[in-house]
Amino acid sequence: MAENNSKTILHDRYQLESLIARGGMAEVHLAHDIQLNRKVAVKILFPEYAREESFVERFRREAQAAANLNHPNIVAIYDWGQSQGTYFIVMEYVKGRSLKEILNDDGPLDSDLIAEYSADITSALAYAHQNGVVHRDIKPGNILITESGKVKVTDFGIARAGTSESLTQTGSVMGTATYFSPEQAQGYNVDGRSDIYSLGIVMYELATGAPPFSADTPIAVAFKHVSEKLVPPSVRNPNIASDFEAIMQKCLEKDPDKRYPNANDVHDDCVRFMRRRPVLAAQGSNADATVMNAALIDELGDTGKTQVVSRVQTDQGEQSAIATNAYEFAEPSRKGPTIIVISIVVLLVLAIGAIFAISALSKKPSSGPQALPNVVGKTKEAARRELSDLGFEVKVKIEVNESVKAGLVYAQDPEAGIKLRPGNTVTISVSAGIGKSKVPDVRGLSINDATLAMEEAGFVTIPKEEEHDTVAKDKVTRTNPRSGTQLARGSKVEVYVSLGPSTVMVLNVNGLKDDVAIAQLSQADFNVVTQEEASDTVAVGLVIRTDPVANTRAPRASTVTIFVSTGPSMVAVPNVTGKTESEAISMLQNAISGVVIIKNYVIGTPLNHGTVKLQIPAAGTKVAKGTQVIIDIFTAP
Numbered sequence: 001m002a003e004n005n006s007k008t009i010l011h012d013r014y015q016l017e018s019l020i021a022r023g024g025m026a027e028v029h030l031a032h033d034i035q036l037n038r039k040v041a042v043k044i045l046f047p048e049y050a051r052e053e054s055f056v057e058r059f060r061r062e063a064q065a066a067a068n069l070n071h072p073n074i075v076a077i078y079d080w081g082q083s084q085g086t087y088f089i090v091m092e093y094v095k096g097r098s099l100k101e102i103l104n105d106d107g108p109l110d111s112d113l114i115a116e117y118s119a120d121i122t123s124a125l126a127y128a129h130q131n132g133v134v135h136r137d138i139k140p141g142n143i144l145i146t147e148s149g150k151v152k153v154t155d156f157g158i159a160r161a162g163t164s165e166s167l168t169q170t171g172s173v174m175g176t177a178t179y180f181s182p183e184q185a186q187g188y189n190v191d192g193r194s195d196i197y198s199l200g201i202v203m204y205e206l207a208t209g210a211p212p213f214s215a216d217t218p219i220a221v222a223f224k225h226v227s228e229k230l231v232p233p234s235v236r237n238p239n240i241a242s243d244f245e246a247i248m249q250k251c252l253e254k255d256p257d258k259r260y261p262n263a264n265d266v267h268d269d270c271v272r273f274m275r276r277r278p279v280l281a282a283q284g285s286n287a288d289a290t291v292m293n294a295a296l297i298d299e300l301g302d303t304g305k306t307q308v309v310s311r312v313q314t315d316q317g318e319q320s321a322i323a324t325n326a327y328e329f330a331e332p333s334r335k336g337p338t339i340i341v342i343s344i345v346v347l348l349v350l351a352i353g354a355i356f357a358i359s360a361l362s363k364k365p366s367s368g369p370q371a372l373p374n375v376v377g378k379t380k381e382a383a384r385r386e387l388s389d390l391g392f393e394v395k396v397k398i399e400v401n402e403s404v405k406a407g408l409v410y411a412q413d414p415e416a417g418i419k420l421r422p423g424n425t426v427t428i429s430v431s432a433g434i435g436k437s438k439v440p441d442v443r444g445l446s447i448n449d450a451t452l453a454m455e456e457a458g459f460v461t462i463p464k465e466e467e468h469d470t471v472a473k474d475k476v477t478r479t480n481p482r483s484g485t486q487l488a489r490g491s492k493v494e495v496y497v498s499l500g501p502s503t504v505m506v507l508n509v510n511g512l513k514d515d516v517a518i519a520q521l522s523q524a525d526f527n528v529v530t531q532e533e534a535s536d537t538v539a540v541g542l543v544i545r546t547d548p549v550a551n552t553r554a555p556r557a558s559t560v561t562i563f564v565s566t567g568p569s570m571v572a573v574p575n576v577t578g579k580t581e582s583e584a585i586s587m588l589q590n591a592i593s594g595v596v597i598i599k600n601y602v603i604g605t606p607l608n609h610g611t612v613k614l615q616i617p618a619a620g621t622k623v624a625k626g627t628q629v630i631i632d633i634f635t636a637p
Contacts, residue, residue, distance in 0.1 A: 010042065010083050014034070016031045027043070029043075040092070042088050050085055063077055071127045073120045073150070074127070096152075097144070099141075100140035100141040103206060107209060114244070116441045117145070123267055133156060136184070136195070140202055140205065149484065177219075179198040180221070181197035181225065182254045207237055208237045210236070230252055232249070233245055246282040249281070369419040371417050371419050376412055379407055380428070387426050390422065392424060395425050395426070396455055397427060400432050400488070400489060405431060405433060406458060406489065413429075433458060433489050437487065441483035443471075445475065450476045459492070460492045464480075464495065469556060472498060479496070504524055506552055507520050509543050511543060512543050513542060513543075514541060514562065521562070526559070527558065530562055531561055533566065540566060541565065544564065545563050547563070568625065572619075573591070588631075592625060595628075595629055596628040596629070603634075603637060606636045
């Protein structure tokens with residue numbers, strides 16, 4: 001560390017400014033990256049833990065795990081290092097509040113907002129799981145919400161062994177007891193489904209104001225995750241939407257095989273819920289196998305109790321056997337009638353699907369002009385489908401119309417009866433109705449899908465473009481107003497689409513020494529690759545050119561290749577000894593660009609007349625273009 005103006009500077013680069021947070025084993029500071037002139041967050045391990053190899057390894061593992069995850073909903077890791085006997089991690093600075101702070105400040109959140117946050121969280125988790133990383137410590141304090149409403153998941157892989165709430169398994173991070181999965185509590189191996197359970201606890205807490213299981217000690221809480229049935233969240237908060245409750249309960253299944261199989265499925269159900277479409281969790285739900293109605297608990301009292309023994313591991317690594325009472329209920333068998341009913345339903349669905357398929361195949365649009373049907377009064381979906389089936393392109397205009405029910409077409413252009421060739425565009429005006437609606441979350445969607453979602457909510461889409469470092473090109477980065485905002489139907493919503501990463505001007509480093517060029521381009525946030533290349537005009541060790549070329553723009557953090565001169569290109573002098581004069585001249589001119597040939601004639605015999613006796617430089621010598629070559633040629637007396 002270095003001291004400057006009474007402020008600590010790490011690695012001559014990160015100037016600490018203020019303390020942001022303090023945890024069990026580290027503290028986080030707001031800092032200024034002097035080299036790149038940006039705000040960063042720096043997590044510094046407490047010195048007492050820096051002497052313990054296991055803590056340092058966990059700290060390193062956090063840096064390594066998160067640094068390999070490049071996702072818009074995951075806090076980015078920029079750097080990690082050691083300074084004055086301790087270790088630090090440099091990460092993206094997120095200006096906003098954690099879900100824990102939001103819950104403390106605002107109280108329970110509504111189902112739509114929780115679903116919106118959960119969709120982003122599961123997007124991050126799905127990406128992490130696909131890259132072999134299980135978070136193991138999903139909780140409100142590790143989920144940050146930016147001032148614009150964007151979700152950022154942090155603390156991948158960090159141990160919490162320094163706090164009273166934490167349980168650890170030897171050699172791996174287990175998480176925080178309140179948000180344990182049952183398999184974590186029992187010391188079993190965990191996978192991505194354990195993170196899904198922890199997220200279910202977070203959802204439950206955000207919806208009701210308190211986690212589902214609490215007790216005086218972490219061990220007791222962990223045991224409740226294993227053995228105690230769940231009080232339905234709607235018992236604690238009747239305002240929770242039933243479909244969202246089904247999503248929570250499926251996340252909170254004690255048996256991992258009964259939960260969502262992966263985070264993508266949770267994400268998709270959250271999106272379905274926000275769009276008011278049926279959620280998979282509500283179809284054939286197993287929730288009644290793990291959920292206990294509070295009234296039933298009171299009614300049963302002490303009956304039906306079973307003593308359960310579980311083993312969990314404490315902070316000190318000691319094994320403890322814990323015995324307690326838990327409610328267990330067996331469900332009556334209902335498989336017989338259910339199978340019959342399901343079979344009939346499946347057959348009906350297949351039959352109906354076949355009818356629709358045959359009908360769709362028979363609707364081939366004609367290539368000639370066709371009279372437009374009257375779609376006024378029909379739903380937007382029905383009108384779009386009817387016109388599309390006839391081969392027309394359909395443009396939808398959402399406008400407030402207080403006399404027409406929301407979602408119905410009240411005008412079309414051209415009008416019904418006008419003959420039009422397939423491929424032409426028909427504009428339908430759809431009523432947005434009256435009242436307000438929530439701006440949907442369309443981040444990560446294509447502009448077409450986002451426009452459809454906006455139409456369903458009754459809004460007009462205004463496409464915008466912006467550069468974005470983490471959102472893929474042509475995907476939505478954000479909306480204005482932000483998702484979740486209550487807005488009058490028919491209002492315009494700006495939908496921003498990514499142009500790809502922000503770009504930086506490639507500096508002109510031509511003619512500079514290679515080390516100077518590398519330093520300047522690195523300072524401009526480029527990765528630099530060096531490649532050698534011969535040059536007749538640029539001195540050895542100086543930059544000839546760059547790719548991309550100087551003074552053009554390239555994505556930030558992309559690769560710039562510098563071509564460094566090795567001097568003039570060199571070629572080997574061919575062996576022309578014994579060749580005829582004309583052969584020798586031709587070989588030398590073909591091999592050496594701009595060669596200067598000096599011919600000397602020496603006395604020979606009639607047998608060797610006209611052939612080369614000697615060459616200078618010798619055959620095989622490396623020379624530059626324009627080199628002078630002397631050849632002695634025999635001539636007869």
